[in-house]
Amino acid sequence: MQKYTKYLFFISFFLSLLSLYVIERGGKEIYPFFSWKLFTSPSGSEKFEEQYRLYRVDGNDTIRILYKPTAIYDENNLALIVGFYGKKIEKNENREGSVEKMKIFMKSYQPEYKNLLLYKESFNPWDLGTSVFKIKKTLITRL
Known part of the structure; x- marks a missing residue:
């Protein structure tokens, strides 16, 4: 395997550049190792994962808001922003200010969403895809 490392490096480098080019042109990421999240926070590296997610209230239903990329934000940015303010709100670090900033952010991202709920979701990534997940x-909080 060591004799192929040099070739694998150049192939990976080329595919990363190609993925960057495709993303800059508005396409989807084609090479999974291009993403920084794969190296910094891979799912499954821990047995416990927490994420902050937004839900909208529609009648008696709560519907999870999916992260849709916009001209300003991609899915990763949206998850990071919700997680950043979600943690501040939960830990009561300038709670009122953080709630207000989250509302402003959501008005700029999806202005049609009203009656939002912020949830913390906890799960074991190792159980993903099993019947015990x-x-x-x-x-x-309610936003």
Whole structure:
């Protein structure tokens, strides 16, 4: 395997540049190792994962808001922003200010969404795809 390392490096480098080019042109990422998240926070490296997610209230239903890329934000940026303010709100670090900033952010991202709920979702990534996979939801606040 060591004799192929040099070739694998150049192939990976080329595919990363190609992926960058495709993303700059508005396409989707074609090479999974291009993403920084794969190296900094791979799912499954821990047995416990927490994420902050937004839900909208529609009648008696709560519907999870999916991260859709915009001209300004991609999916990773949206998850990071919600996670950043979600953690501040949960830990009561300038809670009112963080709630207000989250509302402003959501107005710029999806202005049609009203009656939002911020939840913390906890789960074990190792159980993903199995019949025992469960997500524990904890309501943090109403936005």
